[in-house]
Amino acid sequence: MAIFKRKKKEGSKESFKLISELNLPLSNFGSNISKSDVVKIAIDRIASQCAKLKPRYIKKENDKTVTEKSGRLSFLLKHQPNEVMSTYQFIYFIVTTLFMTDNAFIYPMFDSKTGQLHSLYPLKPTIVEPIVDTANNYYLKFNFETSESFTVPYENIIHLKRFYHSNQIFGGSSSSGDQEALLKTIQINENVLQGIDNALKSSMQIKGLLKMSAMLSESDKKKQLDSFNEILRESVKSKGSSIIPVDLKGDYVPLNTDPKLVDKDTLEFLQSKILDYFGVSAAIFNSDYTEDEFNSFYEQTIEPLAIQMSEAFSLGLLTRNEIMRGEEIIFYSERLQYASWNSKITAIEKLMGLGIMSLNESRALLGLEPVENGDKRLQSLNYVDATKANEYQVGKGDENESND
Template sequence: MALWSALKGLTNKAKQFVYAKLMSGFAPSFSQFGDNIYASDVVQNCIDVIATEISKLQPKHIRTDANGIQTVPRSNLNRLFKFAPNELMTTRDFLEKIIWLLYLNYNAFIYPTYTLTRDARGNEIRNYTGLYPLNPTQVEFLQDETETLFVRFYFSSGDSFTLKYSDVIHLRKKFSVNEIMGGGLNGQPDNAALLKVLQINDTVLQGLEKGIKTSMSVRGIMKISTLMDDVAQRAERERFESLMRSGESGILPVDLKGDFMPINLDPKFVDKDTLAFLDSKTQRWFGVPLPILTGDYTDEQYQAFYEKTLEPIVISLGQAFSKTLFTPREIDVGNEIVCYHKNMMYLSTRAKLDLIKTAGEQGLLTDDQKLAVLGYPPLEDGTGSRRTMSLNYIDVNLANTYQLGRLVTKQGGTKNNE
């Protein structure tokens, strides 16, 4: 695979490394990472919703000039972001994979492969050829004699690679007490509080299973009023069970030897409010309310979910990718990665029309963009790039001229009246 070849070509085993110095004094070696909470269906559903929503993003390399005008350059990054960041994944797969790794490990590493060329001034230029999510079993942070930070990845195949940390895109969740890694002090997910809830939930579910089995197993006692040996008792029990199976009327005939005593089992199940409370504790942990999980949400509920849970991830993706993919000089001249949440299909028809009306009156949307909000394709004649605004919905380039002409006419009419 292209990633493996690139890693083998770049890793530098000849250098002398020591563990990076951390303020905490701990050795910066971290294993990847527990998965004990992911047996819960509620946990998996919550993460799946987040990963699915993030996979709808469209990352873009944009450039903002000194006047604040943004353009989308024809770059290798935009080519990769459009359909396939690497030969194994589409853009949607790539983003979904990153989120699952982030929530599984509280850390996600992405390595960008590239080739080097030089411009007319002799400056090195990176031509990116792929973006690969990494899933190491262990990571170590090292430094060389110049105190440059490196990261060594160990994989389940037995291979290990040492790369400059500045060349690796690193996303973190709950970045708190550890100096480099997301999660707890040991650089792993700190799920102790959540595990308590999941253990209670598991105990409740096991109790429900046992209660249901018990209520459907023993239904009564057949008292045989004569002395029988084991073989005769077994034959009598089988005769009684045969009567039960064949008793379509619900009435079982028994002779004077038998006496059937029913057992009325009344297992106490957990009420639905308690079950809903346990599930809601997990949903709040991940910031995914029940209407989002079921898909029965309003525009306002989705907006709240986006701002609370999705937007921090969107911001983190843009900043982490920009920090690694561009040099400080490229960032200074306006290059950055922005993840656009352009798909507005979650909005109701009324909200879509309100959006078109409000943004359209300001001349912010082209005709094709308005059609896209409603789920329609662009205009076939290629005129969909036209923007209109509320001044009789004329071309925005003619609006100022039109207003100026009306003003001159009005002033001229006033003079004539005088």
């Protein structure tokens, strides 16, 4: 009959199921690639090197002579593009924006009274919509977080693009870019890191179970647990031992946790996948590169950006007639600043002998201060005009001198 059945107390158990693993959930990375530290550092490596480029407003004459023009535009490019940015900060900002969204927009603001260029502003729109009127003129409608929107002729915008292939106007697939391929790799990398973190947490959370053979209420079990912890603390404190006696009413069952950590090769592979997306090698990422490694990084990543910016700024800030007259904006790079000491010395010997480099330019390359009258260009007498080489070879120059 039922009256002879043993009645269990509420909350009591006769045995415990051992827990060998803790199933901690993994959180989704999201869609903001800047949350990844690898992405942030990789973009910083590119932007900080691009920010060293020197924009100059120049004019070429007969495709030979190059002169730098003066004026408001030259000042903005060389010193202060707008009220809150230096040239370094300006270039760093637009390059970072370009790699974050595959697009970067710069708005040249002109003075409404004088018509002169006032400043250059990098834009951070949330959405950009292309518009084409009946006369086939292109416009961009910029929408910002403040709910404001502005429509600007496309020819009045300096637009930099990356991964320009699927959309006629924008880099990536839209004005906000397309990071789907990158996000997959970042999510895997994030899951691996979370897995390592969770494995370490699980190994430190539960060390063992105290199995009680008697039927106890919840309050009695708590008292037994408190007593067990107190005995353990006292044993460690007074005797330096974590071994304690257990009577017949309790049985301590240790949990052997063995967190599985990801091997180094897997972690490096995932990181390299992210770095490859930005054109940054592991040596550049870790700032431990050789001269050849930097030159490779420059040619692969920095130089294409310098060319694109030179073209985009020239088209956005100069008229067609000015460009046809030989005027353009060039982003120069002093690549030899990153060369080894021996390479710099060799370059100076060659370039100064050809009259290409002045004394002060040579000193600047070595990190030395300029000297008085150091802007003169020196040239070796071992070189001669190619059109007069034959005359010098047969000694015609000496004969003329003797006849005088």
